[in-house]
Amino acid sequence: MVSDAPASERRLKGRCYCGQSRFEVADAFRYAANCHCSQCRRTTGSAFKPFAGIERTKLAVTEGADALLIVGEPDAHDAHCGRCGSLLFSVVRDGAYVHVALGTLEDAPGTRPSHHIFVGSKAPWYEIADDLPQFQGHLS
Numbered sequence: 001m002v003s004d005a006p007a008s009e010r011r012l013k014g015r016c017y018c019g020q021s022r023f024e025v026a027d028a029f030r031y032a033a034n035c036h037c038s039q040c041r042r043t044t045g046s047a048f049k050p051f052a053g054i055e056r057t058k059l060a061v062t063e064g065a066d067a068l069l070i071v072g073e074p075d076a077h078d079a080h081c082g083r084c085g086s087l088l089f090s091v092v093r094d095g096a097y098v099h100v101a102l103g104t105l106e107d108a109p110g111t112r113p114s115h116h117i118f119v120g121s122k123a124p125w126y127e128i129a130d131d132l133p134q135f136q137g138h139l140s
Contacts, residue, residue, distance in 0.1 A: 009058075012107040014088065014100065016081035021064035021088060025100055029054045032102070032113045033139070034132070036122035043078055043087045044101070047126035050113050051099040056091060059098050115139060 010027040029052035040049035061068065067082040075095030079088050090099040102109065116128055120136040128134060 010110070012105050012109055014104040014106060016064075016084050016086035016088060016104065018081060018084035018086075020067060020083045021061070021081040021086070023059055023061045023088060023104075025054060025060075025098075025105075026058040027107075027110045028058060029100075029109060029111045030097075031139075032109075032111045034113045034116045035118055036116060036126075037118035038121050040118075041123060043080075044103075047123045048116070049087075049099075050102040051090070052102055052109055052111055052113075053092070053097050053099050056096055056098050059089065059100065 032052040069080040
C-alpha cells in the first residue's frame with residue numbers, strides 16, 4: 001500500500017507481536033469504536049476489537065508486506081502477520097478504508113473509541129463497564 005498523506009500529517013507506527021510486519025498510518029482517523037462481533041472476537045482472541053477507521057491510502061506497510069497473511073478478498077479482508085498471526089488491520093467499505101487494530105499501534109492516536117458496536121453478539125462473559133453509547137449492529 002502506498003501512502004499519499006500530506007507530509008505535515010502526524011504519522012503513527014504500528015507493528016505485530018514479533019516485529020516482522022510494520023506499518024505507518026496518518027493520525028487522521030475518521031472514527032473509532034469497540035467492535036463486539038463474533039468475527040472480531042475470533043480474530044483478536046479477546047472480548048472485542050478496539051479499532052480506528054481511516055482511508056486505505058493513508059496506511060502504508062513499511063516492513064513485511066510480502067509476508068502478510070491476507071484472509072478474505074482484495075477489497076474486504078483482514079491482514080495478519082504471516083509469522084505471529086497478529087491482526088494488524090482490516091480492509092473494509094469496498095476497499096476504501098482500513099480498520100486499524102488499535103492494540104498494534106506503538107504511538108498513541110489522537111482519537112479514542114467513541115462507542116460500542118455489535119453488542120447484540122458480544123461475549124456473554126464480558127460486561128461493558130463504560131458509559132460509551134452501545135449499538136446492536138453498526139452505528140445507526
